[in-house]
Ligand SMILES: Cc1cc2nc3c(=O)[nH]c(=O)nc-3n(C[C@H](O)[C@H](O)[C@H](O)COP(=O)(O)OP(=O)(O)OC[C@H]3O[C@@H](n4cnc5c(N)ncnc54)[C@H](O)[C@@H]3O)c2cc1C
Ligand code: SF4
Ligand code: SF4
Ligand code: SF4
């Protein structure tokens with residue numbers, strides 16, 4: 001139990017999110033462009049992390065399907081920042097496995113002139129610690 | 130030599146749970162001049178007060194210190210008790226050991242030590258107190274109501290019925306406020322105009338009510354019972370006394386392209402216009418920004434067609450000055466324009482409207498003559514999506530933090546009315562929580578669901594975009610855990626309400642306090658809900674916080690009762706704790722008059738005897754008008770020669786408190 005609790009605290013610390021601010025309006029999930037690809041939706045991340053029910057989120061595909069577009073964060077009327085929570089759960093997984101999914105030295109060979117700069121920044125946020 | 134009694138209150142457990150009251154009484158009894166010290170469960174109770182009265186008599190007390198709650202709560206109670214025992218009421222001092230001690234500390238030892246220090250300071254002060262006698266001031270038996278919505282109208286009618294003259298200052302050309310724009314009203318669905326118009330007419334015709342429409346308050350001075358107010362009556366360019374309200378001028382005006390404010394800009398009006406058919410007074414105004422005559426010097430058609438000769442292009446603003454005993458704030462509200470919510474498309478798509486716009490689209494006197502037609506192409510909408518809580522209940526920079534309180538109910542009303550007239554329309558409502566706490570309110574909302582088949586969706590809308598001539602509304606259905614997209618013909622946003630933009634400047638003029646949202650604050654949230662903390666200023670309607678019409682009208686009546694209570698008094702007891710200048714120290718520098726917010730200080734030239742051959746010398750010295758001074762103390766801290774002092778709060782008294790604390 002206490003390790004679960006520590007995980008909750010750690011995710012909240014990493015993300016800076018206070019899930020109790022959520023009023024369960026569903027604006028984040030109403031906004032999310034990756035909704036159908038994610039088995040857990042932004043508002044569920046908020047309530048599940050709050051309850052300490054984190055394991056299913058870590059096992060989920062949703063943490064990789066989230067586009068990190070931050071639309072949910074932008075629109076949330078209570079300033080909860082669900083995308084930051086999703087990011088923190090993802091980082092917890094990456095850190096546990098002790099490996100980055102993206103190393104900076106591998107980036108140059110993947111570069112493509114069409115690729116927006118933002119995608120690289122976003123990929124770093126998503127796949128490396 | 131003073132004989133001081135100290136009374137330490139437990140306030141049940143409010144104080145006694147954190148402060149060792151016996152220790153405080155014990156410590157106080159050792160202070161100089163203290164001849165009696167005790168503690169008691171409830172000092173403010175009748176037996177508590179009797180305890181004080183008996184002690185004053187028995188021990189011939191010359192000063193009393195009560196260690197209790199804030200003086201705002203019970204200073205008057207204890208002063209009255211002292212007076213009953215024959216002691217001057219200003220020989221009572223309060224040491225606040227509740228709000229400033231027991232409520233904010235946890236540790237008993239610390240709190241007790243602090244309570245003892247606070248008691249010691251009060252004991253030191255009371256030794257320098259002087260018996261004071263309150264002066265009296267006259268009450269001007271006239272009331273000013275600012276804002277002529279249903280709140281202002283109701284307050285004015287109630288005060289006028291009690292026999293007092295009332296002036297209503299309304300900035301728009303007519304009284305009526307937002308209620309005049311509503312179609313039907315929840316929860317009974319009676320037509321807003323049908324119930325409002327008679328009140329407007331009554332207010333317009335009442336012998337005790339004077340309407341100043343198209344007018345604004347310019348300046349306020351004075352104090353409770355004696356306010357002096359300057360009102361700017363803006364030039365209508367139409368003579369009120371001659372105009373018959375026939376409306377011919379408004380028909381003939383060629384400048385018919387002005388957005389009609391009353392219909393939320395959904396249709397046009399002329400440069401000379403009467404806001405709506407039932408306007409009171411039914412006299413047009415010329416919008417000089419739009420009028421050809423004012424722009425080019427040509428036209429003048431309205432003047433030609435007016436058989437009454439009422440048009441007066443030369444008319445100027447007029448400033449009138451009037452005295453009032455009481456002022457009622459009834460400035461109401463506005464609905465925000467949800468332009469910051471780009472994702473909802475309000476600025477982009479004409480068929481995304483606010484609920485106040487929707488009221489006008491349903492109203493028989495509205496831009497579509499009561500036929501529900503969407504603004505873009507004038508077609509009747511078949512699929513309508515309502516979005517609640519737009520801009521309410523949020524913490525981001527786009528949102529108001531409060532619940533706007535009326536939108537859940539009026540959205541249910543819009544849904545019911547629409548279904549009633551157009552049963553083949555499909556209606557969806559996105560909601561976060563359905564808030565219907567009022568008499569017959571939940572039943573009303575359930576009727577929308579059960580009788581009219583309105584589709585309530587628990588969730589919010591993420592975005593609205595256009596596709597093949599439809600408004601695509603993407604949102605979450607939280608109970609189904611789905612994201613859904615509805616194809617709609619119209620989207621109605623229940624946008625947040627906010628106080629009128631002019632409220633803040635009025636608040637400053639009247640020194641009436643406001644909260645961070647610019648709603649006026651009440652003197653006590655529970656026990657004095659219609660009074661502002663500024664004496665003589667009362668609150669009515671939405672300007673104090675979101676509320677519906679029944680609540681507005683109840684509050685308006687309550688404010689009227691408070692006004693009547695004040696105006697029936699012939700004289701008001703003043704506050705004797707006012708400023709006083711020592712002529713021997715004053716050098717007439719004028720600093721104090723500059724800082725006095727009430728204009729209480731004037732200067733006179735006075736002759737003084739001086740040593741030397743001249744014998745007398747004329748000097749300019751400050752004089753305080755005690756009836757006007759409110760005892761704020763601004764002058765005393767400003768005076769460079771320490772000539773100004775406040776009775777009851779003299780510099781010596783305050784320094785003795787500081788000394789006692791630092792002892
Ligand atoms: C879309 C919508 C639908 C609604 N439907 C219902 C309903 O069905 N049933 C119900 O019970 N309630 C309803 N309400 C709530 C209702 O409108 C309010 O409760 C009511 O209008 C409040 O009245 P008021 O007099 O306080 O404010 P207002 O109606 O806003 O009146 C204030 C007046 O003061 C004037 N004013 C403002 N500032 C100044 C100034 N500085 N100087 C002079 N004059 C000034 C304004 O011009 C205005 O005339 C609805 C509200 C909205 C937005
Ligand atoms: S950041 Fe992720 S969860 Fe949030 S809206 Fe974008 S895709 Fe959805
Ligand atoms: S938008 Fe914000 S408040 Fe609403 S459900 Fe999502 S996280 Fe909670
Ligand atoms: S100004 Fe003249 S024309 Fe216009 S409404 Fe009044 S009386 Fe009629």
Ligand code: SF4
Pocket residue numbers: 517518519521522531532533534535536537538562563564623
């Ligand atoms: S009244 Fe209803 S719609 Fe309006 S802000 Fe409150 S909860 Fe939202």
